Amino acid sequence: MCLAIPVLIKSIEDKEAEVEIGGVTCRISLWLTPEARVGDYALVHTGYAINILNQEEAEETLRLFEEIAEAEEKG
Amino acid sequence: MKFITEFRRSELAEGLISQIHRRSKTPVRFMEFCGGHTVTIFRYGIRQVLPKTIEMVSGPGCPVCVTANADLDKAIALSQIPEVIIATFGDMLKVPGSHSSLQKVKAGGADVRVVYSTTNALEIAEENPTESVIFLGIGFETTAPTIAASILQAEERGIKNYYILSMHKLCPPVIRALLDSGEVKLQGLICPGHVSTIIGSHPWEFIARDYGIPCVVSGFEPLDILQCVDMLVAQVENGESKVEIAYRRGVHPEGNREALKLIEQVFEPCPTKWRGIGEVPDSGLKLRKEYQHFDAELAFDIDPGPTYEPRGCICGDILRGVKTPADCKLFGKACTPEYPVGPCMVSSEGSCSAYYLYGGDFEG
Numbered sequence: 001m002c003l004a005i006p007v008l009i010k011s012i013e014d015k016e017a018e019v020e021i022g023g024v025t026c027r028i029s030l031w032l033t034p035e036a037r038v039g040d041y042a043l044v045h046t047g048y049a050i051n052i053l054n055q056e057e058a059e060e061t062l063r064l065f066e067e068i069a070e071a072e073e074k075g
Numbered sequence: 076m077k078f079i080t081e082f083r084r085s086e087l088a089e090g091l092i093s094q095i096h097r098r099s100k101t102p103v104r105f106m107e108f109c110g111g112h113t114v115t116i117f118r119y120g121i122r123q124v125l126p127k128t129i130e131m132v133s134g135p136g137c138p139v140c141v142t143a144n145a146d147l148d149k150a151i152a153l154s155q156i157p158e159v160i161i162a163t164f165g166d167m168l169k170v171p172g173s174h175s176s177l178q179k180v181k182a183g184g185a186d187v188r189v190v191y192s193t194t195n196a197l198e199i200a201e202e203n204p205t206e207s208v209i210f211l212g213i214g215f216e217t218t219a220p221t222i223a224a225s226i227l228q229a230e231e232r233g234i235k236n237y238y239i240l241s242m243h244k245l246c247p248p249v250i251r252a253l254l255d256s257g258e259v260k261l262q263g264l265i266c267p268g269h270v271s272t273i274i275g276s277h278p279w280e281f282i283a284r285d286y287g288i289p290c291v292v293s294g295f296e297p298l299d300i301l302q303c304v305d306m307l308v309a310q311v312e313n314g315e316s317k318v319e320i321a322y323r324r325g326v327h328p329e330g331n332r333e334a335l336k337l338i339e340q341v342f343e344p345c346p347t348k349w350r351g352i353g354e355v356p357d358s359g360l361k362l363r364k365e366y367q368h369f370d371a372e373l374a375f376d377i378d379p380g381p382t383y384e385p386r387g388c389i390c391g392d393i394l395r396g397v398k399t400p401a402d403c404k405l406f407g408k409a410c411t412p413e414y415p416v417g418p419c420m421v422s423s424e425g426s427c428s429a430y431y432l433y434g435g436d437f438e439g
Contacts, residue, residue: 001110001137001166001213001217001218002111002136002215002217002218002267002270004272005079006079029192029221029224031221032224032331033333041078045269046164046214050273051326051327054323055324058076059076061321061323061324062081062082065091068087069087071094072089072090072093072097
């Protein structure tokens with residue numbers, strides 16, 4: 001029920017954004033994320049962006065997984 | 076970076092699994108609170124790849140499942156009022172109440188419409204000015220701000236025929252109630268990811284501090300769950316109990332302040348009843364006085380009658396983590412996703428549904 005999916009924000013008009021979900025263009029509400037910018041990935045839950053995903057943190061997490069995988073392979 | 080497939084790479088999963096096996100020595104029981112996590116764990120066979128030292132149990136984190144029968148009966152009673160349109164998330168349709176379900180009353184002629192978002196419910200209200208649209212407000216902290224936003228939009232746009240039936244629930248108080256009951260002993264808690272996106276990680280701190288249980292906030296991809304289990308194992312083996320965030324791309328320790336502000340503006344905490352758990356203080360949300368004209372319970376006079384629980388159904392015990400679907404005599408026989416008896420089989424995030432679809436780790 002708390003499902004939220006990452007979507008790319010293509011354009012913004014007032015408190016709404018146009019995004020693409022599975023190849024279909026949809027409108028979502030930005031009431032909860034006024035900081036959203038075009039090009040951001042938003043977490044969308046029931047038609048509302050509930051957060052803007054942090055790309056640097058995502059890359060950092062993946063780097064950590066790669067280090068673990070490398071260390072475990074050697075170990 | 077699309078934030079999905081990157082977190083499903085099998086070679087990275089192998090590294091995490093290997094590290095968990097190497098580090099886990101102490102037998103532990105971890106609970107995943109959230110139904111979304113339950114689905115990821117079953118869909119990707121995560122229970123099967125973990126060492127025997129780690130037992131996973133599912134928690135009550137499925138809003139449809141924990142909605143009390145009495146609340147469902149209220150929604151069904153509201154649907155019987157002439158010129159009322161019920162707008163609801165699709166998950167609620169098949170859940171059996173004491174006497175009927177929304178799906179059955181819809182088949183009988185009640186105007187029940189499935190919406191994806193409160194924005195659709197507002198549109199229906201605008202398109203049908205002579206009717207009253209009642210949105211069934213279910214969900215945790217993740218969903219509550221979207222309902223709050225819909226109330227403020229209705230005010231802004233002068234929509235006077237929009238109401239909500241507030242059945243919202245808050246997660247930290249129910250975890251406290253579960254732990255206080257002493258029925259289930261845990262050595263780690265996988266905290267819900269998108270609830271934490273809204274409330275942040277601080278509201279979980281009492282669990283680590285007062286109950287000595289390690290807590291890690293997890294995302295919903297398989298690598299997220301593995302990382303979370305690994306971090307819980309590390310805390311256990313180091314003798315620590317603290318709150319950590321594994322899902323750093325989606326959760327800030329302070330949460331989403333804008334969303335919290337909207338919840339605070341529109342709602343106030345109240346006691347509410349959880350299926351299988353009973354009434355928990357301050358675990359629900361009701362509309363503040365200034366917004367009570369949106370409250371369907373105050374606007375319409377209904378008498379849902381006495382409440383009955385389905386016979387033989389053990390959803391309540393499953394939601395508390397003290398029994399599994401394998402313990403239920405109805406599971407897979409009298410109760411299937413097609414003809415569900417209890418809510419845990421109806422919701423795609425319910426434990427019974429996950430066991431049924433992906434196969435539980437039991438002989439049955």
